[in-house]
Amino acid sequence: MKKIYLDYAATTPVKANVLEKMMPFFTDKFANPSSIHSFGEEAVFALDDSRKAVAQFLNSHQREVVFTASATEANNMAVLGASNNGHIITSSFEHEAVLGPCKTHTDVTYLPVYKEGVVKVEDVLKEIKENTTLISIMYVNSEIGTIQPIKEIGEALEEVNKNRKNKILFHTDAVQAANYLSCDVNNLKVDLLTLSGHKIYGPKGVGVLYVREGSKISQILYGAHQERGHRPGTENIPAIVGMGEAIRSIDVNDSKKTKTMRDKVIDGITSSISGAALNGSRENRIANNINITFTGVEGESMLIALNEEGIAVSTGSACASNSLSPSHVLLSLGLSHRAAHGSLRITLGSMTTEKEIDELLTKLPPIVERLREISGR
Numbered sequence: 001m002k003k004i005y006l007d008y009a010a011t012t013p014v015k016a017n018v019l020e021k022m023m024p025f026f027t028d029k030f031a032n033p034s035s036i037h038s039f040g041e042e043a044v045f046a047l048d049d050s051r052k053a054v055a056q057f058l059n060s061h062q063r064e065v066v067f068t069a070s071a072t073e074a075n076n077m078a079v080l081g082a083s084n085n086g087h088i089i090t091s092s093f094e095h096e097a098v099l100g101p102c103k104t105h106t107d108v109t110y111l112p113v114y115k116e117g118v119v120k121v122e123d124v125l126k127e128i129k130e131n132t133t134l135i136s137i138m139y140v141n142s143e144i145g146t147i148q149p150i151k152e153i154g155e156a157l158e159e160v161n162k163n164r165k166n167k168i169l170f171h172t173d174a175v176q177a178a179n180y181l182s183c184d185v186n187n188l189k190v191d192l193l194t195l196s197g198h199k200i201y202g203p204k205g206v207g208v209l210y211v212r213e214g215s216k217i218s219q220i221l222y223g224a225h226q227e228r229g230h231r232p233g234t235e236n237i238p239a240i241v242g243m244g245e246a247i248r249s250i251d252v253n254d255s256k257k258t259k260t261m262r263d264k265v266i267d268g269i270t271s272s273i274s275g276a277a278l279n280g281s282r283e284n285r286i287a288n289n290i291n292i293t294f295t296g297v298e299g300e301s302m303l304i305a306l307n308e309e310g311i312a313v314s315t316g317s318a319c320a321s322n323s324l325s326p327s328h329v330l331l332s333l334g335l336s337h338r339a340a341h342g343s344l345r346i347t348l349g350s351m352t353t354e355k356e357i358d359e360l361l362t363k364l365p366p367i368v369e370r371l372r373e374i375s376g377r
């Protein structure tokens with residue numbers, strides 16, 4: 001049985017050109033970039049080259065790019081480093097890597113995201129206080145794929161900041177956006193932005209925090225002086241090289257085919273299975289995400305049945321899937337606990353084919369029917 005992978009929001013395979021570029025840095029070009037000799041120089045050159053690739057993608061200066069060990073680390077650095085004991089505004093459906101550090105603060109506003117799963121700019125502005133220091137809103141939600149109005153928030157905040165002595169920093173977690181949407185930091189008007197290597201066909205264990213020049217963020221890790229002190233620790237050169245090559249390979253304008261397949265899946269499932277409804281806005285949605293609630297069926301049971309047919313999907317974000325509690329993202333849309341438990345996330349990627357989609361659309365309806373018969377619903 002040929003297996004079908006439809007969980008690209010959890011992680012992506014490393015592209016062949018990315019792996020090829022990384023390989024010498026495990027063996028021949030193994031040096032520490034902090035070493036002054038010629039071996040070290042080679043590593044510095046590779047590090048600089050990747051930084052250049054990321055800066056080009058973000059339309060930023062190279063010195064504003066900080067390599068981290070993951071997007072989780074970058075999000076923690078942004079929230080803990082920029083909040084400066086002030087008031088934070090975030091949304092109720094951020095990734096745990098933003099919500100977790102927010103929980104260590106007492107003064108945090110969690111914005112509603114409504115049924116459509118989209119933050120309202122006016123809600124952000126309404127919540128700004130004298131002591132607000134940081135706004136952190138994700139670019140694309142990892143479970144339901146809804147796109148947030150980052151540019152609009154950035155523009156509105158720029159006006160607000162003109163009349164403030166203590167400027168509010170604006171962070172966005174762009175991990176799920178980078179394959180399909182422009183992450184031009186000057187256009188979005190963000191001060192901090194997070195990326196992850198393994199969501200863009202690069203390696204795991206590497207991320208980026210973009211830090212706009214002049215943004216005051218305090219250190220959360222202490223050690224040597226790598227990454228201008230923001231992220232001490234010997235740089236993971238093979239992974240950073242992979243991140244640079246992966247980012248060079250992104251073409252955000254190349255989403256038409258994925259979008260067409262996404263729409264075919266949404267229409268196919270909601271028209272052939274009764275009680276199946278899309279979660280989150282259809283219009284403001286990333287090209288590769290389908291998240292559907294099925295009444296009267298457990299998400300886990302559907303996932304297991306599909307897995308037996310060789311089709312890999314998920315019930316939510318990979319990080320939350322070990323937990324029995326319903327997804328905080330789906331609850332934030334106003335879904336009941338029962339409905340939140342009956343959801344599937346299907347995410348497409350560069351290797352997804354029409355044939356795979358057709359197979360999913362053939363296999364899923366009888367699975368849902370059988371599970372509903374078993375549960376008597």
Ligand SMILES: Cc1ncc(COP(=O)(O)O)c(C=O)c1O
Binds near residue numbers: 317
């Ligand atoms: C939106 C978002 N932010 C952050 C992360 C964490 O990324 P990493 O695995 O690089 O720590 C993920 C991964 O699921 C994500 O989807």
